[in-house]
Amino acid sequence: xxxxxxxxxxxxxxxxxxxxxxxxxxxxxxxx
Amino acid sequence: xxxxxxxxxxxxxxxxxxxxxxxxxxxxxxxxxxxxxxxxxxxxxxxxxxxxxxxxxxxxxxxxxxxxxxxxxxxxxxxxxxxxxxxxxxxxxxxxxxxxxxxxxxxxxxxxxxxxxxxxxxxxxxxxxxxxxxxxxxxxxxxxxxxxxxxxxxxxxxxxxxxxxxxxxxxxxxxxxxxxxxxxxxxxxxxxxxxxxxxxxxxxxxxxxxxxxxxxxxxxxxxxxxx
Numbered sequence: 737x738x739x740x741x742x743x744x745x746x747x748x749x750x751x752x753x754x755x756x757x758x759x760x761x762x763x764x765x766x767x768x
Numbered sequence: 769x770x771x772x773x774x775x776x777x778x779x780x781x782x783x784x785x786x787x788x789x790x791x792x793x794x795x796x797x798x799x800x801x802x803x804x805x806x807x808x809x810x811x812x813x814x815x816x817x818x819x820x821x822x823x824x825x826x827x828x829x830x831x832x833x834x835x836x837x838x839x840x841x842x843x844x845x846x847x848x849x850x851x852x853x854x855x856x857x858x859x860x861x862x863x864x865x866x867x868x869x870x871x872x873x874x875x876x877x878x879x880x881x882x883x884x885x886x887x888x889x890x891x892x893x894x895x896x897x898x899x900x901x902x903x904x905x906x907x908x909x910x911x912x913x914x915x916x917x918x919x920x921x922x923x924x925x926x927x928x929x930x931x932x933x934x935x936x937x938x939x940x941x942x943x944x945x946x947x948x949x950x951x952x953x954x955x956x957x958x959x960x961x962x963x964x965x966x967x968x969x970x971x972x973x974x975x976x977x978x979x980x981x982x983x984x985x986x987x988x989x990x991x992x993x994x995x
Contacts, residue, residue: 741779753835
């Protein structure tokens with residue numbers, strides 16, 4: 737299946753942001 | 769090989785800024801660890817390792833507070849520029865185009881073209897969501913980052929209080945605390961200054977070839993014309 741680089745860029749950025757946000761919240765909750 | 773080179777060239781902005789982000793984040797982690805350990809040693813405590821630091825609430829709050837302000841900046845810029853204009857700035861729309869513009873100008877529904885996004889082709893809920901999706905996503909990331917900042921900042925603040933042999937405070941007390949608002953506003957002020965100066969400087973200054981600038985010879989009073 738052909739990967740569309742523009743779509744890959746969009747999904748990668750979104751994935752980095754969402755996983756970063758989840759990471760911050762998990763760390764914050766775990767250290768409470 | 770030429771296919772790969774073409775992909776790299778056509779996605780240069782996304783790749784370059786993604787790489788810069790990762791490099792700066794790693795740099796922040798190393799410098800942050802060194803500073804954190806200096807502080808521990810000055811208090812006569814043992815230092816911690818890299819992994820322990822990047823999974824600490826101190827690191828999380830430092831990253832999250834910068835994220836929220838950047839996404840607030842872009843959210844406000846995207847939505848404010850619909851309604852507010854600045855004479856002479858390439859960042860502004862022409863003075864007579866304030867507002868959300870006509871369906872024809874926006875290529876909506878019966879004015880859509882063959883390659884228009886599917887959600888732009890028919891009226892209804894999907895269109896109203898899609899027509900605001902950039903602002904919505906940037907705004908949601910801002911709110912989520914700000915929430916994450918408050919949660920990680922709350923933990924980091926309580927760790928500090930415990931180190932000083934003081935009792936912890938609740939999250940609701942933290943979000944009205946000086947620590948939370950000092951972290952928040954120190955980031956906001958710099959974003960607002962940078963956006964305001966970009967708008968105003970781009971009236972009189974030029975960057976040849978940049979789409980963020982007017983063409984070098986474009987008059988100062990021209991509004992809404994990009995390189």
